[in-house]
Amino acid sequence: MAQHTQPARGMRDFLPDDVRRRQYVIDVVRRIYERYGFEPLETPALENIETLTGKYGEEGNKLIYKVLRRGEGESSGEADLALRYDLTVPLARVVAEHRGKLPKFFKRYQIQPVWRADRPARGRFREFYQCDVDAIGSSSPVVEAEMIAAVSDVLQALGFRDFVVQVNHRELLTAMLEAAGVDAPLHGDALIAIDKLDKVGRDGVHTDLTARGISDASAQACLAAFEDVPAFDRLVAASPRGAAARENVTKIMELAEATPAAGHVTFTPRLARGLSYYTGAIMEIAIEGIGSLGGGGRYDGLIGMFSGEQIPACGFSLGLERILVVMTERGMFPPEVQASGPDVLVTLFDEASVPESLRLAGELRQAGLRVEVYPDADKLGKQFKYASVRNATYVTILGGDERARGEVTIKNMRTGEQAAISRDSVAQHVRASLQAPTSSLQE
Amino acid sequence: MAQHTQPARGMRDFLPDDVRRRQYVIDVVRRIYERYGFEPLETPALENIETLTGKYGEEGNKLIYKVLRRGEGESSGEADLALRYDLTVPLARVVAEHRGKLPKFFKRYQIQPVWRADRPARGRFREFYQCDVDAIGSSSPVVEAEMIAAVSDVLQALGFRDFVVQVNHRELLTAMLEAAGVDAPLHGDALIAIDKLDKVGRDGVHTDLTARGISDASAQACLAAFEDVPAFDRLVAASPRGAAARENVTKIMELAEATPAAGHVTFTPRLARGLSYYTGAIMEIAIEGIGSLGGGGRYDGLIGMFSGEQIPACGFSLGLERILVVMTERGMFPPEVQASGPDVLVTLFDEASVPESLRLAGELRQAGLRVEVYPDADKLGKQFKYASVRNATYVTILGGDERARGEVTIKNMRTGEQAAISRDSVAQHVRASLQAPTSSLQE
Numbered sequence: 001m002a003q004h005t006q007p008a009r010g011m012r013d014f015l016p017d018d019v020r021r022r023q024y025v026i027d028v029v030r031r032i033y034e035r036y037g038f039e040p041l042e043t044p045a046l047e048n049i050e051t052l053t054g055k056y057g058e059e060g061n062k063l064i065y066k067v068l069r070r071g072e073g074e075s076s077g078e079a080d081l082a083l084r085y086d087l088t089v090p091l092a093r094v095v096a097e098h099r100g101k102l103p104k105f106f107k108r109y110q111i112q113p114v115w116r117a118d119r120p121a122r123g124r125f126r127e128f129y130q131c132d133v134d135a136i137g138s139s140s141p142v143v144e145a146e147m148i149a150a151v152s153d154v155l156q157a158l159g160f161r162d163f164v165v166q167v168n169h170r171e172l173l174t175a176m177l178e179a180a181g182v183d184a185p186l187h188g189d190a191l192i193a194i195d196k197l198d199k200v201g202r203d204g205v206h207t208d209l210t211a212r213g214i215s216d217a218s219a220q221a222c223l224a225a226f227e228d229v230p231a232f233d234r235l236v237a238a239s240p241r242g243a244a245a246r247e248n249v250t251k252i253m254e255l256a257e258a259t260p261a262a263g264h265v266t267f268t269p270r271l272a273r274g275l276s277y278y279t280g281a282i283m284e285i286a287i288e289g290i291g292s293l294g295g296g297g298r299y300d301g302l303i304g305m306f307s308g309e310q311i312p313a314c315g316f317s318l319g320l321e322r323i324l325v326v327m328t329e330r331g332m333f334p335p336e337v338q339a340s341g342p343d344v345l346v347t348l349f350d351e352a353s354v355p356e357s358l359r360l361a362g363e364l365r366q367a368g369l370r371v372e373v374y375p376d377a378d379k380l381g382k383q384f385k386y387a388s389v390r391n392a393t394y395v396t397i398l399g400g401d402e403r404a405r406g407e408v409t410i411k412n413m414r415t416g417e418q419a420a421i422s423r424d425s426v427a428q429h430v431r432a433s434l435q436a437p438t439s440s441l442q443e
Numbered sequence: 444m445a446q447h448t449q450p451a452r453g454m455r456d457f458l459p460d461d462v463r464r465r466q467y468v469i470d471v472v473r474r475i476y477e478r479y480g481f482e483p484l485e486t487p488a489l490e491n492i493e494t495l496t497g498k499y500g501e502e503g504n505k506l507i508y509k510v511l512r513r514g515e516g517e518s519s520g521e522a523d524l525a526l527r528y529d530l531t532v533p534l535a536r537v538v539a540e541h542r543g544k545l546p547k548f549f550k551r552y553q554i555q556p557v558w559r560a561d562r563p564a565r566g567r568f569r570e571f572y573q574c575d576v577d578a579i580g581s582s583s584p585v586v587e588a589e590m591i592a593a594v595s596d597v598l599q600a601l602g603f604r605d606f607v608v609q610v611n612h613r614e615l616l617t618a619m620l621e622a623a624g625v626d627a628p629l630h631g632d633a634l635i636a637i638d639k640l641d642k643v644g645r646d647g648v649h650t651d652l653t654a655r656g657i658s659d660a661s662a663q664a665c666l667a668a669f670e671d672v673p674a675f676d677r678l679v680a681a682s683p684r685g686a687a688a689r690e691n692v693t694k695i696m697e698l699a700e701a702t703p704a705a706g707h708v709t710f711t712p713r714l715a716r717g718l719s720y721y722t723g724a725i726m727e728i729a730i731e732g733i734g735s736l737g738g739g740g741r742y743d744g745l746i747g748m749f750s751g752e753q754i755p756a757c758g759f760s761l762g763l764e765r766i767l768v769v770m771t772e773r774g775m776f777p778p779e780v781q782a783s784g785p786d787v788l789v790t791l792f793d794e795a796s797v798p799e800s801l802r803l804a805g806e807l808r809q810a811g812l813r814v815e816v817y818p819d820a821d822k823l824g825k826q827f828k829y830a831s832v833r834n835a836t837y838v839t840i841l842g843g844d845e846r847a848r849g850e851v852t853i854k855n856m857r858t859g860e861q862a863a864i865s866r867d868s869v870a871q872h873v874r875a876s877l878q879a880p881t882s883s884l885q886e
Contacts, residue, residue: 003749004491005540008524011487013537015544016551019483035808037785037815040462044454044570045488045526045556046508048447065489068509068522070560077520079511081451083488094456097448101458103833105818108459113488117513127487140818142797149805258798259805306448342480354585355701362592362702365478372480375548375583390546 010118010126017340022129024337025324026111028157029131033109036150038133041108043090045115049082055089055305063116083115087132088302088315095136096306105137111320123325131294134315136303143314144252144281144298149259151285151294151316156260158323159332163293165261166268166284169249170297172232173272175242179235180221182214188276190214190222195272197226198291226270245280252281277302283316290326294318341391342372343434347383349399357398360408360426367427369434387413394430453561453569460783465572467780468767469554471600472574476552479593481576484551486533488558492525498532498748506559526558530575531745531758538579539749548580554763566768574737577758579746586757587695587724587741592702594728594737594759599703601766602775606736608704609711609727612692613740615675616715618685622678623664625657631719633657633665638715640669641734669713688723695724720745726759733769737761784834785815786877790826792842800841803851803869810870812877830856837873 007013014022030040052064066079073080084090087110095102111131118124133150135143148165155163173194177187193208200208202223209219225232236242249267256265273282273295280298287293296316303311327333346361348354357373364371372390374383380397387395397409408426411418412433421429450456457465473483495507509522516523527533530553538545554574561567576593578586591608598606616637620630636651643651645666652662668675679685692710699708716725716738723741730736739759746754770776789804791797800816807814815833817826823840830838840852851869854861855876864872 003493003536003539005536005749007487007536007540008489008491008494011489013487013541014483014485015537015541016482016484019485022485023483035811035813037813039459039783040457040466041459042457042462042465044450044456046451046454046558046570048451050446051451062513065513065524066511066517067526068511068520070505070508074509075520077511077518081508083510093446093448093450094458096446097450098456098458104829105815107815115489127489135818138818142791142801142816142818145801146816146818149801153808255798255801258801306446340482348585355698358585358588358592358698358701365596368478370478370480372548372550373585373589375578375581375585375589386547 008126010120010124012125012127017338020337020340021324021328021333022320024333025158025320025327026129026131029111029154029318029320030109032154032157033133033150036107036133036146036153038107038109038135038150041091041094041110042112043084043087043094043110045084045113046081047084047090047093049079051093052082052085052089056085060085063118065115065117084112085116086114087112087130087317088134091132091134092303092306095303095311099307103137105135107133107135109133123321125321129320131318131320132315133296133317134313136311136313139280139298139300139312141248141251141255141281144283145255145259145261147296147314147316148252148256148261148265148283151318152259152261152264154318155285155293158327160287160293163264163285163287165256165265166271166286167249167253167256167265167281168268168271168273168283169245169281170278171241171245171280172236172249172269175236175239175245176222176225176232176269179238179242180225181218182222186212186214191272192274194222194226194270195274197270197272229267229269232269248281273297281314285318287326292319293323293326339391341393343369343392344371344394344396344430345383345387345390345392346371346373346396346398347380347387348374348377349380349397350377352400353377353398353403356403357396360396360398360423363427364430367431369427369430384411393434396426451569453563453567455568455570460781463780463783464767464771464776465763467776468601468763468770469572469574472554472597472761472763473552475597475600476576476593479550479576479589479596481550481552481578481593484534484537484553485555486527486530486537486553488527488556489524490527490533490536492522494536495525495528495532499528503528506561508558508560527555528559529557530555530573530760531577532748534575534577535746535749538746538754542750546580548578550576550578552576566764568764572763574761574763575758576739577756579754579756582723582741582743582755584691584694584698584724587726588698588702588704590739590757590759591695591699591704591708591726594761595702595704595707597761598728598736601770603730603736606707606728606730608699608708609714609729610692610696610699610708610724611711611714611716611726612688612724613721614684614688614723615679615692615712618679618682618688619665619668619675619712622681622685623668624661625665629655629657634715635717637665637669637713638717640713672710672712675712691724716740724757728761730769735762736766736769782834784836786812786835787814787837787839787873788826788830788833788835789814789816789839789841790823790830791817791820792823792840792845793820795843796820796841796846799846800839803839803841803866807870807873810874812870812873827854836877839869 065083067081069078069080189212206219225235277299278297279300282297284295285293298314300312303313361371361373395411406423407420508526510524512521512523632655640648649662668678720742721740722743725740727738728736741757743755746756804814804816838854849866850863
């Protein structure tokens with residue numbers, strides 16, 4: 001009865017070291033977002049299929065995992081449920097459903113997996129976590145500034161120093177495209193082309209723009225505007241909406257300078273962001289040589305899609321999977337996350353010593369230590385070998401002699417040092433030694 | 444375009460207060476299990492359908508959510524993936540797949556949602572969390588003792604005092620049924636009937652047993668054996684396997700008395716546990732008047748189902764959803780989990796004060812406080828009303844006067860007390876006041 005034992009295509013098993021790294025990042029994100037007054041929300045993995053279909057465009061629709069009806073309906077081949085595809089549509093549904101229970105300014109974070117039947121590729125999976133913050137109910141630039149502050153704070157808490165928060169505004173891009181003579185129906189196409197500037201370069205974007213039916217002169221004018229900020233500013237200043245948008249960006253940046261994002265924020269005229277639903281400021285976190293670690297913006301039309309009511313909103317999505325890859329490559333995890341072994345392996349000297357050894361393990365755990373008990377009174381050599389494979393920091397031996405003397409023998413597996421410690425002070429001793437790993441075991 | 448906004452049938456949205464309670468319990472479970480040397484594992488929500496089918500019996504098969512093939516195959520109505528139904532089958536698959544990377548004694552915990560297309564009922568949902576620990580690779584009674592210790596430690600860390608860990612052994616039940624004259628092919632049926640003793644009472648079980656073809660004399664003998672331990676012991680002592688099992692239970696209980704489970708463990712002859720795969724000791728956590736909060740046991744045949752190899756294993760599953768219900772009913776959550784409001788609401792006095800107010804918010808957050816900034820310079824009355832709705836503990840006011848004097852006005856929303864505090868010491872002050880909530884704001 002041999003069976004396939006790999007996870008399904010595009011899915012991953014997370015072994016203990018993987019989970020620890022993921023959990024570390026998620027815990028930091030949670031802690032920082034909580035400090036900013038964002039509150040946790042969780043929605044079900046399965047949604048009624050009507051909730052999701054028609055929300056992600058034709059391409060998106062194809063990538064939604066659909067769940068067969070149960071019972072009688074199963075043979076019909078009909079789907080009535082679908083797996084969560086992003087965290088924004090469920091948020092919009094929740095806001096419409098629970099409006100009365102939610103505060104006027106609802107600031108939520110949500111860290112949950114989503115599923116997309118995308119073609120698997122390096123770094124692209126069919127199950128992956130999204131990590132979203134959204135602030136609903138206010139159109140004040142304080143919202144954008146706070147959001148930029150929060151994501152900057154998260155990145156700094158994770159150890160990133162070399163990131164830049166790029167800021168732009170959809171209305172500025174519209175004003176620029178108008179001034180460059182791009183017809184309104186082509187604006188969406190133009191933004192998709194411009195969004196690739198960092199990837200494909202100036203010539204690539206020019207080719208793409210003209211291929212999409214934009215004149216050479218308009219394409220040149222757009223690309224020139226991205227070369228320097230004053231040129232861009234002159235182009236957009238002609239339009240009242242452009243001028244208002246520029247003022248909004250200036251305000252957001254000025255406010256962000258009063259937060260932990262200070263020194264990291266930059267006005268970036270070429271920033272376009274792919275998604276069509278943004279209506280105001282747009283933002284992206286970029287690292288030189290790495291690319292984007294997340295992005296977001298203001299979208300005042302989307303949240304109301306379930307309630308009909310127009311509700312202002314601004315959101316940011318951190319690329320959790322990307323952040324994990326970069327942190328792993330750069331070795332940014334603290335030692336306690338990387339070294340996964342137990343603090344102490346408690347050996348079993350003989351059958352008679354088992355209850356007392358369990359008592360010792362209990363005391364060490366009471367002191368907050370991670371303790372594994374070897375399950376059998378095997379030969380000590382075998383137990384030590386296991387301790388070494390498990391990467392345990394300390395090993396305890398509690399034989400008849402030790403018990404008689406009220407002591408425990410402790411071996412530091414890093415230094416090889418071994419010492420007899422009074423039974424009462426073992427926990428305290430190991431804790432102190434772990435905090436100063438180079439210090440001696442001797443009292 | 445009004446749409447249904449409720450979650451799908453049998454699914455739940457978790458609003459911030461719900462998530463906080465769930466997260467609190469999960470964090471405690473994680474922390475304690477880590478101390479016992481259990482390591483985190485996560486598996487994908489979607490498994491290949493062959494991985495799950497045929498593992499849960501005919502009833503279970505019907506409750507599995509099946510996912511339609513994508514692309515061309517979608518119209519065939521065929522399913523190729525299925526949603527995780529429990530955490531044990533994925534564990535068995537992972538052990539077979541990653542055996543070489545896992546330690547000889549693999550102790551893992553896993554806290555993830557599972558999905559079952561069960562009829563929704565009070566307290567029964569179609570998406571719910573399981574919270575499993577399993578220790579793989581050893582048949583030592585130390586494993587059971589450590590598992591009993593770990594779950595007892597978790598329950599005590601959550602504030603439970605009145606729980607009992609019931610212990611029994613499958614081989615003991617077999618020996619008892621043999622001694623009572625129940626034919627071997629009826630043992631499975633008999634266990635299902637006996638498992639309901641606490642629910643339906645002695646007469647109910649007697650009726651059920653005889654309805655299943657067990658003689659009145661045998662049924663009487665079984666039920667009498669559950670009345671007192673010495674009677675049970677006499678009945679099983681005749682069989683060598685019964686005697687060995689009794690010795691194993693005695694050993695497990697003796698070892699568990701050397702752990703935080705001391706005083707909570709009891710030998711419970713009537714404990715049967717519904718699942719068919721147990722082969723050794725079985726355990727259940729019960730609270731008088733509440734019922735079961737989880738259970739487990741030794742199952743030496745299950746883990747090998749993917750690798751073919753027989754691997755000893757022992758597991759325990761905590762009923763997370765049940766624990767949450769009981770803790771909510773009993774008011775067992777610490778105040779910081781129940782009171783969800785921000786520590787501080789920072790008001791915006793006027794436009795000019797916004798950057799300085801954001802700086803203040805940053806300092807308070809740096810000190811670890813949860814801080815919400817009101818996004819507009821609305822009338823203060825309106826901002827205070829919002830602070831009150833949000834259940835904020837403190838509100839800050841930073842107007843022109845305060846800025847000129849290098850001060851911040853702070854109002855304690857619990858006591859109504861208001862005071863001007865030197866700007867430099869606001870964070871320190873609020874932190875200290877929060878730790879001693881009845882103390883005065885005055886320095």
